Amino acid sequence: xxxxxxxxxxxxxxxxxxxxxxxxxxxxxxxxxxxxxxxxxxxxxxxxxxxxxxxxxxxxxxxxxxxxxxxxxxxxxxxxxxxxxxxxxxxxxxxxxxxxxxxxxxxxxxxxxxxxxxxxxxxxxxxxxxxxxxxxxxxxxxxxxxxxxxxxxxxxxxxxxxxxxxxxxxxxxxxxxxxxxxxxxxxxxxxxxxxxxxxxxxxxxxxxxxxxxxxxxxxxxxxxxxxxxxxxxxxxxxxxxxxxxxxxxxxxxxxxxxxxxxxxxxxxxxxxxxxxxxxxxxxxxxxxxxxxxxxxxxxxxxxxxxxxxxxxxxxxxxxxxxxxxxxxxxxxxxxxxxxxxxxxxxxxxxxxxxxxxxxxxxxxxxxxxxxxxxxxxxxxxxxxxxxxxxxxxxxxxxxxxxxxxxxxxxxxxxxxxxxxxxxxxxxxxxxxxxxxxxxxxxxxxxxxxxxxxxxxxxxxxxxxxxxxxxxxxxxxxxxxxxxxxxxxxxxxxxxxxxxxxxxxxxxxxxxxxxxxxxxxxxxxxxxxxxxxxxxxxxxxxxxxxxxxxxxxxxxxxxxxxxxxxxxxxxxxxxxxxxxxxxxxxxxxxxxxxxxxxxxxxxxxxxxxxxxxxxxxx
Amino acid sequence: xxxxxxxxxxxxxxxxxxxxxxxxxxxxxxxxxxxxxxxxxxxxxxxxxxxxxxxxxxxxxxxxxxxxxxxxxxxxxxxxxxxxxxxxxxxxxxxxxxxxxxxxxxxxxxxxxxxxxxxxxxxxxxxxxxxxxxxxxxxxxxxxxxxxxxxxxxxxxxxxxxxxxxxxxxxxxxxxxxxxxxxxxxxxxxxxxxxxxxxxxxxxxxxxxxxxxxxxxxxxxxxxxxxxxxxxxxxxxxxxxxxxxxxxxxxxxxxxxxxxxxxxxxxxxxxxxxxxxxxxxxxxxxxxxxxxxxxxxxxxxxxxxxxxxxxxxxxxxxxxxxxxxxxx
Numbered sequence: 001x002x003x004x005x006x007x008x009x010x011x012x013x014x015x016x017x018x019x020x021x022x023x024x025x026x027x028x029x030x031x032x033x034x035x036x037x038x039x040x041x042x043x044x045x046x047x048x049x050x051x052x053x054x055x056x057x058x059x060x061x062x063x064x065x066x067x068x069x070x071x072x073x074x075x076x077x078x079x080x081x082x083x084x085x086x087x088x089x090x091x092x093x094x095x096x097x098x099x100x101x102x103x104x105x106x107x108x109x110x111x112x113x114x115x116x117x118x119x120x121x122x123x124x125x126x127x128x129x130x131x132x133x134x135x136x137x138x139x140x141x142x143x144x145x146x147x148x149x150x151x152x153x154x155x156x157x158x159x160x161x162x163x164x165x166x167x168x169x170x171x172x173x174x175x176x177x178x179x180x181x182x183x184x185x186x187x188x189x190x191x192x193x194x195x196x197x198x199x200x201x202x203x204x205x206x207x208x209x210x211x212x213x214x215x216x217x218x219x220x221x222x223x224x225x226x227x228x229x230x231x232x233x234x235x236x237x238x239x240x241x242x243x244x245x246x247x248x249x250x251x252x253x254x255x256x257x258x259x260x261x262x263x264x265x266x267x268x269x270x271x272x273x274x275x276x277x278x279x280x281x282x283x284x285x286x287x288x289x290x291x292x293x294x295x296x297x298x299x300x301x302x303x304x305x306x307x308x309x310x311x312x313x314x315x316x317x318x319x320x321x322x323x324x325x326x327x328x329x330x331x332x333x334x335x336x337x338x339x340x341x342x343x344x345x346x347x348x349x350x351x352x353x354x355x356x357x358x359x360x361x362x363x364x365x366x367x368x369x370x371x372x373x374x375x376x377x378x379x380x381x382x383x384x385x386x387x388x389x390x391x392x393x394x395x396x397x398x399x400x401x402x403x404x405x406x407x408x409x410x411x412x413x414x415x416x417x418x419x420x421x422x423x424x425x426x427x428x429x430x431x432x433x434x435x436x437x438x439x440x441x442x443x444x445x446x447x448x449x450x451x452x453x454x455x456x457x458x459x460x461x462x463x464x465x466x467x468x469x470x471x472x473x474x475x476x477x478x479x480x481x482x483x484x485x486x487x488x489x490x491x492x493x494x495x496x497x498x499x500x501x502x503x504x505x506x507x508x509x510x511x512x513x514x515x516x517x518x519x520x521x522x523x524x525x526x527x528x529x530x531x532x533x534x535x536x537x538x539x540x541x542x543x544x545x546x547x548x549x550x551x552x553x554x555x556x557x558x559x560x561x562x563x564x565x566x567x568x569x570x571x572x573x574x575x576x577x578x579x580x581x582x583x584x585x586x587x588x589x590x591x592x593x594x595x596x597x598x599x600x601x602x603x604x605x606x607x608x609x610x611x612x613x614x615x616x617x
Numbered sequence: 618x619x620x621x622x623x624x625x626x627x628x629x630x631x632x633x634x635x636x637x638x639x640x641x642x643x644x645x646x647x648x649x650x651x652x653x654x655x656x657x658x659x660x661x662x663x664x665x666x667x668x669x670x671x672x673x674x675x676x677x678x679x680x681x682x683x684x685x686x687x688x689x690x691x692x693x694x695x696x697x698x699x700x701x702x703x704x705x706x707x708x709x710x711x712x713x714x715x716x717x718x719x720x721x722x723x724x725x726x727x728x729x730x731x732x733x734x735x736x737x738x739x740x741x742x743x744x745x746x747x748x749x750x751x752x753x754x755x756x757x758x759x760x761x762x763x764x765x766x767x768x769x770x771x772x773x774x775x776x777x778x779x780x781x782x783x784x785x786x787x788x789x790x791x792x793x794x795x796x797x798x799x800x801x802x803x804x805x806x807x808x809x810x811x812x813x814x815x816x817x818x819x820x821x822x823x824x825x826x827x828x829x830x831x832x833x834x835x836x837x838x839x840x841x842x843x844x845x846x847x848x849x850x851x852x853x854x855x856x857x858x859x860x861x862x863x864x865x866x867x868x869x870x871x872x873x874x875x876x877x878x879x880x881x882x883x884x885x886x887x888x889x890x891x892x893x894x895x896x897x898x899x900x901x902x903x904x905x906x907x908x909x910x911x912x913x914x915x916x917x918x919x920x921x922x923x924x925x926x927x928x929x930x931x932x933x934x935x936x937x938x939x940x941x942x943x944x945x
Contacts, residue, residue, distance in 0.1 A: 338701035388695040389717070391702045457791075460883055463702070465899075466717050469888055473693055484887065485791050485801070496791075 062600050064110060064613050065299055071616040072304040073597065075609070076316040077329035080276050080309050084259065085247020086225040087165065087174040092513065092606045093329055095225065099602075100281060100305075100611040101253040102228035105141055105162065106219065108604035109296055110613050113353055113406045114517045116223055117295040120144055120157070120254070125219060136213030136559040141222070143204050144293075148286040150253040151263040153231050157254060159206040161229035163198045168235070169226050173244045178515060180524075180531075181221035184212045192239065213559050220516040229254060234266065256300035256612055258284040279307040281611065301615035320592050321347055325616060327593040327609050334391040334463070337590045341394065347593050351607025353406025354589035355513035356399055356522075357390075359471055359582040360540035365503040367452050367480065368541075372441035374579035379423035380434035380474045386584045389466045395590050398427035399583030402523060403572045406603070408561065409519040412569035418583075419576040434478055447479030454482045454505045457496040459489035464509050467584070471508040498537045509584065510540050513606060519568035520556055527575055528552050543580040654938040661934020667927040675730040682728075687711060687721045690728040691889035694719035706912050714912035717899060725891035726916050732892040733924060735803065737873040740810030744872075745865040747811060748818025749857070753849055755819070756826025767823065770816045778813040779878065785809050786884030802887045806879055810872045821864050822857060829853050859939040866935050870928035877921055893917040 083089040086102045099107065107119040118124055122142045125131020131140050147157040169176030171192030182188055185197030186209045197209045208218055221227075231252065238246040250266040251259060260272030260280040272280045282304055289297060307329065317336030320328045321344045332340070332348075340348040359381065361368040368374050383398040390396040400418025403409045418424050422433050435446030443449055454475060458468030465486055472484050487496065497507035515521035525531055529544030551574060555567035575581075589607040593599040600613035645653070655661055674681055682689060687710075697705055697719035706714040713722035755766040788794060789805045799808045829835060830853065838852050877894030879885035881901075886892035900914035 334702055338699075338703055341701070382695075385693070385695040388698050388702045392698075392700045394701070463717075465888065469718055470693060470695075472889070473691075483801075486883065486887070487791075 062111060063598070064600060067299070067301055067598055067615040068617065069299075069301045069615070070303055071301075072306060072325065073302050073611070073614065073616065074323075074326040075305060075307040075329050076311065076320055076326060077307055077309055078311050078313050078316055079330045081273075081279065083247060084251065084273065085174070085244065086228040086230065087169050087176050088244075088247060089225050090177045092608050095605050096329060096602075096608040096611065097259070097279065097281070097307075098225040098228070099255070099605075100257045101251075101255045101259060101284070102225055103147065103254040104223055104225055104227040105143070106223040106227075107296065108223065108516075108602070110600050110602050110604075110610045113604040114408060116219065116516075118293045119223075119296060120147060120162070120227075120229065122293060125215070132215045136215040137210045139208040139210070139215050139218055141206050141208075143206065144291045145204055146288065147229075147254055147291045148288070149229075149231060149234075150258045150261075150266075150284045150286050152266050153234050153252045154286060155231075156203075157229045158203040159200040160203070161231050162206050162227060163194070163200055164232040164235075165228060165230040166198060166226055167195060168192050168230065168239055168244075171239055171244070173239055173242045175243070176226055178221070178224060178226070181217060181224075181515075181521075184210045184214050184218075186211055212557055214556060216559065216561060216564065217518055217520060217556065220518045220521070223516050253284045254287070256284055256287045256289075256298055257281040257305065275309075277309055279309065281305040281307075298612035299615075300612050302611060305611050317592060320594055324594050324596045327597055327599055327614070328591070329609060332590055332592050334395075336592065337391055337395060340590075340592050344592075344595070347595055349591050349593075349599070349601050349607060350394055350588040351591065351601050351603060352586075352588045353404060353603070354587040354606035355511055356402070356404040356586050357386075357509045357511045357584045358399065358402070359584060360497060360507040360510045361579075361581055362503060362505050363541045363543050363545075363580055365542075366505045367448070367450065367454055368505060370441050371578060372437045373448070374582075375421075375423045376434040376437035376441065376478055377475055377480075378579045378582045379426070379437060380429050380431055380478055381582050381584075382427075382429040382470060382474055383584055384428040385470050386467050389463050389470065390585055390587075391463070391590075395588050396585040397588070399586045400424055400427070401572050401576050401583060402527070402581075403519050403568065404514075404522065404586045406517075407514055407519050407522055408517050409565040409568040409572065412566050413572040414569075419573045421576055423579065424576060429474060431477065438478060443479070445479075449479060452481075454480045455503075456482055456484045456506045456508065457492055457504045458484065458486050458508050459492050460486040461489050464489065468508045471506065475506075494536070497540045499535055500532060500537055500542050501534070507540050511587075512538075516604075519565065519572070520552075523568065523571055523575070524552060524556075527580060541581050543575075543578075545574070545578055545580070548574050548578070548580075651938050655934060658934045658937060660930050661938070664927040664929075664931040664934065667923070668931055671730055671924060671927070672734060674727060675734050678728050678731055682724050685712075685723065687724045690720065690725045690891045692720060692724075704910050704913060706910070713916045714910070716896070716913055720889075722896070722913060722916055725896060726893070726920050729891045729893045729896060729917060729920065730924070732803065732886050732890065733873045733876065733921070736806055736810060736876040737869045737928070740807045740872045740876075741814065741865050741868045743807065743811040744815040744868065745818050745861060748815035749822050749854075749861060751815070752819040752822025753826055753853065753857075756823035757830055757845070757849055757853070763823070766819070770819050773813070773816045776813075778875070781813060782809040782875070782879055783882065783884055785812070786879060790884060802885075802890065806876050806885050809879065810875055813875070814868050814872060817868060818861065818864060821860055825857055825860055826853060829856055863932065863936045863939055866932035867929065870925040870932070873921070873925055873928065893921045897921075 077093060079093060081094050081097065082091045083094055084097060086098055089095065089098050103120040105119060105121040106116045106124065109117055116124060120143050122144055123129060125139050125141055143157065143159055143162065149155060149157065166182065167190050168174050169179050170190040179189060185195060187195035187197050199207045201207065210218065234252060235246040238244050249269045250261065251268060252266055259268040260282045261268035262271060313333040314335060316328055317332045318339065320326050321340055337348065361374055363369065387393060387396045387398050400416065401413050403413050413419060423437065438446045438448060456468060456472060458464055468484055468486065472482050475482050492507065496502050496504050497510060512522060512526055525538045527539060527543045527548065529549045532539045532542055532544065548571060551571050555564060555571055558564040558567050591601055591607045591609065596617045598615045598617050600610045601607040602610045697715045699705055704715050704717050711721050711723065713726060716722055716725065751766050755763040786805050786809065789799050790801050793800045799805055835848060835852055838848050876885055876892065880892045880894030881898040883898060886895050888895065896917040897914055900910060
């Protein structure tokens with residue numbers, strides 16, 4: 001036991017020493033930073049002022065063309081990539097690499113999140129140009145000739161490669177996560193081989209035959225990485241492995257860049273990509289800048305992009321801000337946002353419309369089966385406090401409905417104020433309104449007096465625990481008995497909130513990022529009853545209102561884009577009326593770069609750095 | 618237990634009381650002898666005072682917080698966060714600053730003492746009772762009883778305690794374990810502590826019993842026809858009190874640290890109940906070279922350090938006072 005004492009004394013001395021060091025170093029630092037002490041409103045107004053003062057850094061007005069060519073960019077990312085196969089990738093960090101190395105049929109230019117432009121295709125299909133026929137049931141796309149694969153394939157891309165790329169999405173070894181967008185193709189779902197709904201009359205034409213008039217939805221989905229061509233001769237043998245080794249061992253590129261690979265085999269594993277360590281993009285020698293339409297032609301300024309994977313967000317951030325030729329790919333910590341904003345304001349960008357977060361409420365088990373209790377907890381939730389905990393008004397704004405800014409239908413469903421329901425009015429919580437709905441729910445005192453416990457499962461990373469505590473407190477204030485469990489975020493989704501039979505009553509801070517501008521990609525997976533699955537479920541609250549389901553199908557089959565947006569706005573309104581979940585906030589994604597980098601953010605991809613348009617100063 | 622007068626005299630003269638009291642020595646009870654020696658150890662007395670004050674503060678936490686004029690430990694106030702949602706430092710209204718939810722750190726540090734003491738004292742008490750019973754049985758009966766118990770203890774000792782603790786906390790963390798006997802949070806932490814620390818007591822008690830059961834007074838009791846239970850309870854156990862008190866008092870600080878470690882790793886005490894380890898963990902998220910929320914780490918850290926130190930020094934004092942033959 002004496003030994004223990006010695007150890008403890010040493011420990012105590014060490015802790016005191018650390019504390020003293022922290023104390024002395026911080027007093028110097030805190031004295032210098034004054035802006036942190038300003039009231040929130042004052043700082044927020046400074047924020048909007050300084051953002052408009054640097055239009056070059058604003059994602060909407062950022063300069064895309066006519067910049068300096070050459071150089072190597074270092075990219076820091078605490079998080080690793082998940083999938084580098086265009087058929088598997090479904091993560092904003094993966095997308096940054098996918099869109100620089102692969103060419104889908106259509107894409108969004110960096111400055112837009114609503115208007116698609118042709119990438120591998122020669123033009124956007126419309127009724128006028130004969131691209132959309134048969135009342136929205138047939139879509140014809142012509143692809144650019146002379147687009148060449150990187151080594152070792154070295155041949156021209158054909159329409160059959162696009163067909164194979166999409167069809168392999170159904171191959172269980174690829175298991176693309178968004179194949180529901182292709183469900184109306186004739187013969188869908190496939191098994192990985194050809195289906196009747198995709199035909200290729202010649203080497204540069206591909207035709208899609210649908211069973212419902214969903215041409216617009218299909219065109220939107222063809223902007224996802226899945227439509228990037230994949231040569232069957234090369235990838236086919238790899239696709240026989242479970243899971244496929246295409247994109248984890250080897251891959252060929254069609255974009256301006258490629259993952260550095262062995263030119264005779266195409267293998268990049270251990271060379272251009274070392275999991276958990278690094279990824280290297282180099283120029284694709286077979287790429288030609290002349291194989292684009294006038295609407296979109298990536299300049300590809302950089303010669304090389306080195307991604308350094310791993311490290312603490314609190315270390316990476318200052319390293320990027322104070323360093324040169326570098327950007328951070330994943331989200332900077334709140335403390336880094338504050339540091340950047342106060343001392344390096346020209347090196348941080350905030351991209352609006354980067355997704356939303358909400359509290360999922362179990363609509364079919366427990367306390368929240370009662371719509372008025374759901375309305376009551378909505379009314380009492382302090383959404384303004386949650387915005388604060390997310391990092392303040394620069395990075396978030398209070399959410400009032402589910403179609404978030406930057407999506408079609410956002411304005412139609414009420415814009416920033418949202419649908420006009422009593423429980424939606426006060427973003428900082430209104431106890432009177434909440435108690436009113438508690439009374440309507442059958443609790444005369446305005447407080448819940450039943451016996452059921454509310455099981456909350458929340459993430460334990462970053463600001464999730466703090467937000468969970470706000471939710472806990474605001475629920476408890478209404479008399480609910482809450483049990484809060486914190487687990488790491490992947491576990492929260494995989495074991496609890498994404499598994500309906502666990503019957504978790506509430507999951508704070510579940511987040512969603514749309515796939516493309518169609519509101520369907522925001523509302524369908526998350527609130528459509530028949531989309532509920534036993535595991536990996538994304539309809540976390542198991543929302544299954546027949547009227548809402550029916551309205552979604554109507555909206556889905558509306559061909560005219562304006563009418564479709566209005567139909568989705570109606571769905572959004574019904575979701576708010578039914579208080580199926582409580583919106584927390586809409587995200588403005590912060591991204592940071594070094595002072596000598598002219599970074600370009602993809603407005604449509606949560607502000608991720610676009611390596612095809614980013615340059616050095 | 619007989620105490621040699623030589624040692625006793627040494628202790629007396631060291632305490633400065635001198636020969637005046639020498640005449641009274643013979644008549645002093647073991648309790649008074651202990652108190653006399655303990656009293657003379659200034660460090661131990663200071664530690665004891667600290668511990669007593671801490672216990673009073675913990676017990677009267679609501680009153681203390683009210684007197685200090687700070688909000689309760691779970692009063693959230695996001696208006697105390699700056700424009701970036703970061704906590705603000707010490708001010709006259711919040712002498713220790715606030716945390717990431719705008720909760721008062723002073724208030725949480727005071728309430729955190731409750732958790733540390735509860736876990737330290739209750740967890741250690743359970744471990745001590747369990748360890749004493751098992752040690753007594755193993756040492757007294759010997760044979761296969763001894764083998765069975767001590768091999769089980771060896772197995773427990775072989776587990777990496779932190780990993781075992783993490784596993785149990787994870788298993789019991791979501792829904793309660795053992796039909797609701799072990800509730801998530803403080804219940805789980807106490808269970809883990811009892812499970813991982815009874816082994817020390819069991820081993821020490823067994824060792825002592827092995828030697829005591831061969832002593833003449835045990836022989837005498839047995840020859841007079843005393844039952845095993847009586848020998849264990851009336852003859853052996855009283856002679857074990859000193860080592861049990863000493864070793865369990867040294868276990869308390871270890872267990873307080875263990876709770877802090879579990880809470881730091883996110884499997885111990887759950888918010889909004891404050892615990893020092895949990896506060897340190899939350900502070901860690903906000904610590905950054907360029908913007909440290911030092912107040913958020915410093916105060917619970919100091920509270921933890923001083924509490925653990927006080928319990929350790931107190932345990933040492935008890936060891937010296939109860940076991941004068943021990944060498945320092």
